[in-house]
Amino acid sequence: MATGFAELPQRFAALTREHERVAVVLLDAFGWKFVQRHADHPFLQRLAIEPVASQFPSTTTAHLTTLYSGLPVGEHGLYEWQIYEPAVDGIVLPLPFVDQQGEPLTLDPKTFVPSPTFFEQLEVPATALQPQAIWPSTYSSAALAGASVVPFATFEEAAAQLGTRDGLTYVYWDAIDAAGHRFGPSSAEFDAAALHALDALDEVRDTVIAVTADHGQLDVGEIDYLDALWPPLTEHLRHGPAGSARDCFLHVNDPETVVGELANALGERAEVRLASELFDDPGPRLRARLADVCVLPAPGRMAWLEAYPSRQLRFKGHHGGLTPEESQTWIGIMQA
Template identity: 30%
Template sequence: MTALDVVRPAYGSGSLAELLPSVGAVLGVPGATDVLGLGARLDGVDRIAVLLVDGLGAYQIPVAAPHAPILTQLAGRTLTSGFPSTTPVSLTTLGTGAAPGAHGILGFTTRRPDGGVLNHIKWDTDPDPAAWQPVPTWFERAGIRTTLVTKADFRGTGLTVAAYRGAAFAGADNPYALSEAMLAALAEPGVVYGYHPDLDHHGHVSGIDSDQWRAAAAVVGELITRLVEGLPPGAALLVTADHGQLDIPLDGRVDLAADPALGAGIAGVAGEARARYLYTRDGATADVVDAYRSVLGSSAWVLTREEAVESGLYGPVPPGHLGRIGDVVVICLDHTVVLAGGWEPPAVGELVAYHGSVTATEMTVPLLTYVRPPV
């Protein structure tokens, strides 16, 4: 499989949604099923650390490994993200054990009922996270000791509450503090989940395999090494990611604001550059679909909302969540993005790497495992 081949979400068999339920089954959570088959390797452990490295897709492992050799020293397999392959969708898919259609976090940004746009990364308490994301999280359901370790500023944010409510919170503002807090949580049986954001940032801003990205990859290696070396007996470490990334050349950038044919009939824009949501004026959906298919050709799937839902990319979507998806969904393939000048910050068009679509490099994430057996 090449990096640009299409990968569909493996809901129910091998996606991020199955990770924590499988972890719970290993630890004896009643009713949990080990869909991922973790039990054979994790037999005998009573405490598990799960580290999510933002942006460390499976296709980035070979690029990062020269700077983080630990990545190739751990047992590995792959999972898929959900769709869109973007941070808020994936974090909530992992945290709830549910597909995006069910939990309702359906894009980096989506439309609110009042017509405004909700940025899930900059979300506070409006709308109410427990109402906007109604599925009980895995942490609420698990019935065992669980801890979340992430940046202190993320305490109480909309995304944190939506994805992780039920876990005890520990703030950690640098990689060393993250490893220390995760290891401290392993002093007792249970699950600790940690989140590290920096690799994704440097991919977006400087590009995959840039000097800045390589330095960030080295820090990831140091973080994982500290966790491996500090695990107590009877503990396991699982390392995964929310998505991969893809550098997009300047000639692959289409701005809907620069082409009258692409701006016609549009009442609102959300999503992101690789998975664009278009909200159309009354009666304009068919014309918008035709215009985007004409301009983008084979470089994108241009689907109506109904077609996108029927494709299974989100899993089942209840009626109350349908309006969050665009009337038209543009899923970019190859090295293409659809920018939205005037609808989103200009900085979006200045990024180097993007994600959100269905290519293997965006959708495929690693699951690396290390076990320190019981004494």
């Protein structure tokens, strides 16, 4: 059985008990499919690589919060880019820490990120290297508590710092995911972003390095507007849609009716499920935020609502669903 992503924080912590210097790198969206695509790269050749099962949904929010808290998504409860937050009784975006209208939230970020964090639980010093475009941030101020945060301008700058400090040094890199969203994961631009990161990491020496990804991506194009396919949907909504166009979560009255009607309207274009069926042992934090119905589009498709315009519908690559391209990831470890 493949390792699950939620097991990785403990594996990283174990490495810090065995080695003086450990580097952990998360390459956003560089999933298992792309490791196989670039398997002949010298850096990947130096790693002992094994597959890892992503959590559902295959999203950055779910996996970064698991890494930063040490808890699976069923316990920490931040499952998607957009979620319902009981404290404001509305849809919010946890990572940018804004509401659905883009206004900053006034909540304590610890509302989202359980403590103690992964970094606070370590027995060694921790440094978190973050792209300067996303640091400082309110979410990260809570999620990275216990680590010394150092912003960087280029990935080469971040890679050059690996192995220079005792303890654990963590790097998050978002450019591969951004290239996939904009151009699609089959594009030359996506491969260029991936190779840029791998080339920089190939220069790292004198440290144990563990590399992973939160999810993959797949190419998308066609959009199914749920409220156009079944207009009564808007009468059932209790809040705007959560999730993303690859895993559209709906807070509705009469979920069984909504599942049946949307399944009939969509046919083979999507799978429609009760959201609770998609999670094993959800804890109170997830249960309080979880929607009632989830629409999982077929490969290559997206699903959303015309009444809620979203820039994600312009994406050429996306993730969040259960296809292997989205949900299979990996870990690679190289000893010093």
